Amino acid sequence: MMRRIAALLLLGLTGPVAHAADPRTYTVLLDPTGDAALDRALADSSMLIGLRERAPVGPFALLVRAQEDQGRFETALHSFGYYQGKALTSIAGHPLDDPGLAEFLEHSPADPPVPVNIHIEPGTLFHLGQIDIQGLPAGAARPDIGIATGAPALAPPVLAAREKLLDGLRGQGYALAQVEAPVAFLHEDRRILDLEFHTDPGPRLDLGAIDIKGLQRMDEAFVRQRLQVYSGERYDPTALDAARRDLVALGVFSSVRVVDADKPDPAGRLPIAFEVKERPRRAANLNAAYSTDLGGSFAVLWQHRNLLGRAEQLNLTAGMTQIGGNSTTGIGYNFLAGFLKPDVWQRDQSLQASLGAVKQSLTAYDRQALTGDLLLSRKFAQHWSVSLGLAAEQERVTQEGETQDYTLLGLPGTLKYDDTDNLLDPTRGFRAAVLATPTQPLAGPQTEAFLSLQVSGSGYFDLGEPGRSVLAVRGLIGDVLGASADALPPDKRFYAGGSATVRGYKFLSVGPQFPDHKPQGGAAVVAGTVEFRQRFLDSYGAVVFVDAGQVAANSAPFTGTAGMGVGVGARYYTSIGPIRLDVAVPVVQVPNSGNFEIYIGLGQAF
Template identity: 50%
Template sequence: MADAAAGSADTDARRSRVAGPVLAALLLGSALSAMPAARAADPQPYDVVIEPTGNGAVDGVLRGTSSLATLQKTQAVGPFALAGRAREDVDRLRTALESFGYYAGSIDITVNKLPVADPELADRIAAIPKGQKASIRIHVATGPTFHLGSVSLRTPAGADAASLTPAEREAFGLHPGQPAVASDVLAARGRLLSALQEDGHALADVKEPLAYLRPATRTLDIVEVVNEGPRLDIGAIRLAGLQRMNPQFVARRLSVHQGELYQPSRIEAARQDLASLGVFSDVGVSADTNDIADGQVPLTFDFTEAPRRTVALQAGFSTDLGGSAGVTWTHHNFFGEAEQLRLAALLTGLGGSAQQGLGYDIYADLTKPDFLHRDQSLDVRIEGLKQNLQAYDQTALLARVGISRKLGRRWLVGVGIGAEQERIVQQGVTRHYTLVSLPLSANYDSTDLSNPLDSATHGVRVSVSATPTYSLGSGDNAGDSVTDQGGNSVFTILQATASTYLDLNRLGLSKPGRSVIALRGTVGSVQGASTFGLPPDQRLYAGGSGTVRGYQYQGVGPLFPNDDPVGGTSVDAGTIEFRQRIGKSFGAAAFVDAGQVSASSTPFQGTLRVGTGVGVRYYTPIGPIRLDVAVPLNKPPGGDNFELYIGLGEAF
């Protein structure tokens, strides 16, 4: 191609064939290494000034590319080496300019007003009196922007790559007339290669671009050499490294199969899906392009199994619920098909204004993935619970069985059945209940977080549930007017919560992910029973970190004469929170919460309670550690003056 160009009409023009390695060097001055040079007896200190070009992006790259600037404080050198460093900077800075499409720019560097091209530069630097600094100034003139001239896609034989599809050409994305920016030229190669591979061309090869400079027309001609290779399918799939996992289960779980079109994105999605099972510390995939037969590429998935058992300590604290502490033991592959068995024992009620004594939460959870259908899980829980809250005291034994199923990437729906035997004491009256429920749920999440504890910066979360419940109740003091809550009843608890996240970067006000406004709304209603026709633990409450901060847990809503919470049959709450990252590991938050609970089954009634506060965050690899302090703006009788919350993960 270069020979063909040499015979063109503008043979007097400067031509340079810029192969991939050179174009790569145009990006941000990526190779910032010290120049080998002779060392003087004493290092020569200096000051360097890079005069602004008027383009902030260019100025930043020039500063990062210049060895005089980047090595000034870390690698002092003698006079001769400093002269060499200054001369080398001319070519380095010119390369940086060309990366922005400025191929006719000029670089002028002076040391104590002497041009770097002066043969006596090193001697003049050596003559600087000891203790004085050399003064270096760098003046860069960008000159005019060059644009792309002709852009052609060719086969290795030199013919036009006519077999490329319109979509592949569109993915390439370079067009005559656009600025000749090196990063755009290099990115086009990557896009074209990805498009070819997604179309099944597993052996596709896109050479690094050839660039021909035309100073007379201020253009850069681009030639991209493309070798598509054959269109291939996925061949035999091998599973390597499985020890305790059932290979048949993994094979069923695979979302790619032999005979399907070879597409790197689908193969990577299959790898990530297997990694999400939680039983592997590493999952890799490779294609054996040396063993292609009948148009098929064999794949090998390599697995490294994680430890089967883990033990974790849990702890949390808030001024209303007090402290909690406990331990969990988890088996991550109980029957060999990624079943997870978790045993937990927690001590609760360690202090706290909404607590009246110690409690416990002991449970066993078993989760079986791909139960009867891919992406469908069976969840079983048996739980023993005791809590002594200001609203009521509860001792209960619960059993739940549920099935949840993913619908696409963002939806999760579930159905289950639960049974509960409980003893509840409220206002000095003891009652026993037997509850049977049929919980139904649907959840939508477009925040695209791999770790649910991470801070969301965009997207929406929606959770909707309906829980029809049959309650069989009996009491010790059934004649007491306070206990007009016995007998059998059927009721349905309806609840919905939605949250959304706005990254202020979308408005041009911050860097991506640094400043976020988070909004949350909750609404709930009980149909089929009045407040005192419900078991106290089935009523709706607000207050605490999950709804209205600044108020005690369950402290928003109707109160008994002694200021204990009654609960209600409707609830609504909303939050607006501003989150600001500070540096790499810290953050701050400011929020306003509001909510109300009433004895009516229609939300948005009752006394509206408002709380406000601030918080700090410390970001760890497993999620942010959160500390929030909130105060009530119109606290009820007997309420606290402030609440403190410490936990892992954001409030929502």
């Protein structure tokens, strides 16, 4: 038998709900089918289940509700490819077509609740047969629509195929293409579903005039310089979306939309417009964090997002740090003024300047410093960037009762790779960085230049449902060439312990120590982490992790005493990133390591 079906329907049908004067309580038992997804779809489509407690009904309305559910169950079965499936519903053992059921319900006692049993017989799973796309222009490639002959005849991928077909045609330059809803032909004798897609591709178009709407304080010439699409090029929605995301990345716009004209211009080209909305130029943020080793911290950030009309940023930060904590000896501060100018001399090249003052009172050392940096950064590929700068520092550091003044001049250079999907909560992709900083002491006990090298990386692997189960790993290796650990300024040595390396230990406590068990630091470091992240419901998650690391007194990684910490954590996901709570304990005891540490902050640990 062949029946013409106008389109496959998704779940969500609703019907009228009748009410009676005397509500009739009931229970519902839906027999499992063995397919958990189908069982969820059946339960979600059922008004008997969904309205049982929220909308009580009388005896007759209960019967109507059960009868209307039959159509909903059929829709759910069709959506999963079971076109011969049946739903058998009974109330107190009476089938729905029992002519005496209504009278039975009317005279049955109100207590106990009447039992409603639903048994599903899915039948044979149907598969897709012939898939025909009509109206493709000569020479056009057949788009990949995500379904193929022989696949189960499930409604969601069939309906999604229409959007993929439309995207595929637009991606070939048919900007005004239209695709009708799929038409399905059911062959019940062969358990096959044939599909037809009817398309109207329209002409293949080039880009016409490109308009930019909504600019207020931004320089239009600068915005056009950012765009990498031009009039006369073939219409390409992927390139247009990349241009849109590139404008959003400036941080100046709260929204950017690409709007196509509904018809070509007289020259046969398609005009487009970028509709933008500028964010408020000024913003203030409050940041707070806490850990048992470093105590609490509080910072105020004031930002100007568009200082001179070309997306220049001015950032002013003032913060108090080390408010308590078992690895601190007093309250510290951090003041920083930074200026960022994008597209200096050429596109994707930025210049950043900063001035700062910092005070740290740690168990490892006390430090007061004035810093100044000038950094030129360039993005030279989609995921690659490089930077080179000049860093000057005047500091006074006290360690083990001895105070030294240092004046340092460095040339930090960094090569970075990042293809992760999110800054604060990545679920897939990789990050890697190579940092080399040759430093020349201009004043202080150390006069010889030294080179600090660091290689770090992290990877994120999505193990199941997108973004729900993630395995995250990270690693760090560092070395100092040209100076021993004793000759280095204490803050330029390597340490481990804390949220950035090995959780569970006091901050900087893993590695060489002085006789009084205070951290001494070393000339080489190795650290690594394995962390599993599982999300629950919409806003909650949990993690388990293992951290390990070691610091060597000489310039030889993998030769120091190792520390290892294990822990668990909780996550609450917000629109700006997850709020993090981690608890870790040391596995390998080191002097003065403590018994556990707690870390609270915004974003994942790495």
